[in-house]
Amino acid sequence: MEIRMIKLIASDLDGTLLQNGAQELTPRAVSLVRKLTEKGIYFVAASGRQYANERRLFAPVRDDISYIAENGSVCIHKGKVISRGIIEDDLAFRILREIKQQTNFEVVVSREDTCLIENNDPAFVDLIVNVMKNTTEIVDDITKIHGPILKIAIASMADGPHVVDKYLKYLRDKFGSEIKVVTSGNIWIDFIAPGTNKGTALSGLISLLGVKPEECVAFGDQYNDVEMLELVGTSYAMSNAAPGISIYADYVTDSVEDVLEDILAGV
Numbered sequence: 001m002e003i004r005m006i007k008l009i010a011s012d013l014d015g016t017l018l019q020n021g022a023q024e025l026t027p028r029a030v031s032l033v034r035k036l037t038e039k040g041i042y043f044v045a046a047s048g049r050q051y052a053n054e055r056r057l058f059a060p061v062r063d064d065i066s067y068i069a070e071n072g073s074v075c076i077h078k079g080k081v082i083s084r085g086i087i088e089d090d091l092a093f094r095i096l097r098e099i100k101q102q103t104n105f106e107v108v109v110s111r112e113d114t115c116l117i118e119n120n121d122p123a124f125v126d127l128i129v130n131v132m133k134n135t136t137e138i139v140d141d142i143t144k145i146h147g148p149i150l151k152i153a154i155a156s157m158a159d160g161p162h163v164v165d166k167y168l169k170y171l172r173d174k175f176g177s178e179i180k181v182v183t184s185g186n187i188w189i190d191f192i193a194p195g196t197n198k199g200t201a202l203s204g205l206i207s208l209l210g211v212k213p214e215e216c217v218a219f220g221d222q223y224n225d226v227e228m229l230e231l232v233g234t235s236y237a238m239s240n241a242a243p244g245i246s247i248y249a250d251y252v253t254d255s256v257e258d259v260l261e262d263i264l265a266g267v
Contacts (some may be wrong), residue, residue: 006263007215009036010044010068010202010228013057014184014234015221016238017256030060032260037064039267042209044068046198046218046228048153048184050115051076055106070110071184071192071224072201073150083204084239085196086114086148088226091178095191096143098174105167107142108134110151118142124157126211145151153184155162182223190224199227219256219265221245 011017017029033043045054046068054069055062065076073085079154087095092109099107106124109116114135117128129136139145156164168189172181180197184190198220206216214233218225221241229235229248236259239251246252253259 005215006041006217006234006267007211008042008044008206009260009263010046010198010232011219011256012198012228013045013047013054014085015240016219017084023133025057028257030058032257032264033058034061035264036260037061039264042066042211043206043265044202046202046225047071047177048151048188048190048224049132050110050134051112053133056133064068064160066205068161068198068201068205070182071182071190072149072197072199073193075201075205077205077208081183083196083201085150085193087150087152087179087191087193088196089147089182090203091175092147092149093143095152095175095179096227098171100143104158104163104168105154105156108153108155109142109145109149110153116142116145121157124155126153132238147209150193154189155187157187164189184222184224192224193239197227198225199231202228202231219259220249
């Protein structure tokens with residue numbers, strides 16, 4: 001793709017624009033996003049994170065960009081919800097009851113206004129509340145909450161990727177015909193509302209904006225990024241991406257920021 005054709009850039013955050021567990025964007029990243037938007041190129045933060053969390057991360061430019069949050073369950077442009085995906089209550093509670101039988105996985109249930117967790121593991125609570133700085137409500141029993149539920153995410157704080165992968169296979173066998181179950185980082189497994197993902201959310205957004213897929217660039221590192229990478233004209237997988245992700249991308253890069261610099265130099 002000619003750089004001058006690029007009209008929109010979408011980037012995953014954790015493991016992509018945010019490297020090595022970072023919880024803040026670098027000043028360089030913020031500056032690059034600002035320069036892109038000043039040149040009329042749309043920028044989309046596309047993450048499994050909350051919308052409010054994404055806006056906090058992009059605070060200096062938060063009103064100048066668009067957002068895909070909760071792995072595509074919510075897409076917001078100029079403060080307006082463009083699309084929303086909901087997990088049906090019956091399915092959500094069957095998933096939650098299954099996970100509650102496991103002692104080594106913690107659960108986050110996302111609603112549009114907050115995320116809900118139990119107070120079981122102090123390290124997990126600290127991660128969600130103080131490190132990731134999510135808008136959070138602590139509940140006694142996660143299986144007795146009210147919807148609408150956008151996303152369910154589970155994390156194993158102590159076990160390695162092999163345990164997560166084994167449970168992922170089990171969950172896909174059990175629920176895969178009803179809901180998309182994907183990895184979202186080394187310790188996370190996400191259940192994403194049926195029919196929604198980062199790709200469907202981005203497709204709806206670019207249609208609204210009058211932008212063609214071939215005029216878009218996307219960056220990702222996990223299987224929750226695949227549909228987004230496949231949608232766009234030019235896609236980048238991170239060099240430290242999950243095994244197999246590079247198959248879905250046109251290029252591999254060590255740095256989103258370096259590619260953004262190159263794009264800016266050509267427009």
